[in-house]
Amino acid sequence: MDSDPPFRQTYKTLFDKTSEETCNKVVTVEECELPFPAGSYRWGTPSATCLKQLSWSEAFHIPMTDISDSGAFSSLSSTMEQFATTVAGLAKKLAGILAEKLGQKTTFFEENCLPSACYLRMNRYPPCPFSLEVHGLMPHTDSDFLTILHQDEVGGLQLVKDEKWISVKPNPEALIINIGDLFQAWSNDVYKSVQHRVVTNPTMERFSTAYFFCPSYDTVIQNSEPSIYRKFSFREYRQQVQADVQKLGHKVGLPRFLLSH
Numbered sequence: 001m002d003s004d005p006p007f008r009q010t011y012k013t014l015f016d017k018t019s020e021e022t023c024n025k026v027v028t029v030e031e032c033e034l035p036f037p038a039g040s041y042r043w044g045t046p047s048a049t050c051l052k053q054l055s056w057s058e059a060f061h062i063p064m065t066d067i068s069d070s071g072a073f074s075s076l077s078s079t080m081e082q083f084a085t086t087v088a089g090l091a092k093k094l095a096g097i098l099a100e101k102l103g104q105k106t107t108f109f110e111e112n113c114l115p116s117a118c119y120l121r122m123n124r125y126p127p128c129p130f131s132l133e134v135h136g137l138m139p140h141t142d143s144d145f146l147t148i149l150h151q152d153e154v155g156g157l158q159l160v161k162d163e164k165w166i167s168v169k170p171n172p173e174a175l176i177i178n179i180g181d182l183f184q185a186w187s188n189d190v191y192k193s194v195q196h197r198v199v200t201n202p203t204m205e206r207f208s209t210a211y212f213f214c215p216s217y218d219t220v221i222q223n224s225e226p227s228i229y230r231k232f233s234f235r236e237y238r239q240q241v242q243a244d245v246q247k248l249g250h251k252v253g254l255p256r257f258l259l260s261h
């Protein structure tokens with residue numbers, strides 16, 4: 001893995017390619033000849049209807065199955081593969097420990113969260129001229145079991161603790177582990193999916209990489225004890241999140257699946 005800071009050079013090559021190609025005309029990811037499937041690139045927040053809903057960032061959100069040797073970008077692919085393989089092992093281990101603490105079957109993750117069901121997201125946050133009004137990434141929770149996040153030295157990530165936004169000290173030598181929505185439901189609220197956001201920086205560019213530890217779409221999320229959530233498949237969860245974002249402009253998430261809803 002390149003390490004000063006990780007991914008900087010390979011990410012710059014990739015994101016510079018998108019801005020070079022998109023400078024004067026509208027082009028698709030295919031036309032840029034980038035190595036990722038259509039729909040994997042996002043700039044801003046496509047569903048935003050006002051500045052407050054806009055995320056001042058761009059990202060590639062890539063299923064692990066689509067990271068393969070990719071011609072001009074082979075150095076990027078191998079960096080990503082190396083990162084993903086390392087953190088995939090870590091995610092499985094951590095999930096197993098957290099399941100054990102709950103007295104649950106630790107094999108659940110080995111059976112349902114195969115590396116091929118997981119995603120990698122590469123985020124780029126350009127400097128933002130109206131820094132105070134716009135988020136780098138809107139407040140959200142992740143729709144997975146666990147997220148393993150690497151950020152560079154710039155900083156900007158914040159999370160909610162005791163109902164207050166707390167800044168996470170940037171440390172490129174460390175990984176940040178976040179609990180996602182599925183673990184909250186699976187643990188019947190013992191573990192809480194953490195609300196987080198990224199604030200913009202007026203002068204500095206920032207990069208981060210997130211590995212989303214997910215089950216296959218057919219996996220059913222349920223707790224063996226009487227649960228406050230109805231059982232649902234990961235597919236159903238994703239579809240509901242997408243439907244809410246389209247209709248309301250934001251994710252509703254777990255409250256939709258509360259039995260008392």
Ligand SMILES: O=C(O)CCC(=O)C(=O)O
Pocket residue numbers: 121123137142149151157196197198207208209210
């Ligand atoms: O860039 C970060 O620090 C956070 C990224 C994030 O929350 C995400 O990609 O879901």
Ligand SMILES: [Fe+2]
Pocket residue numbers: 140141142196
């Ligand atoms: Fe996130």
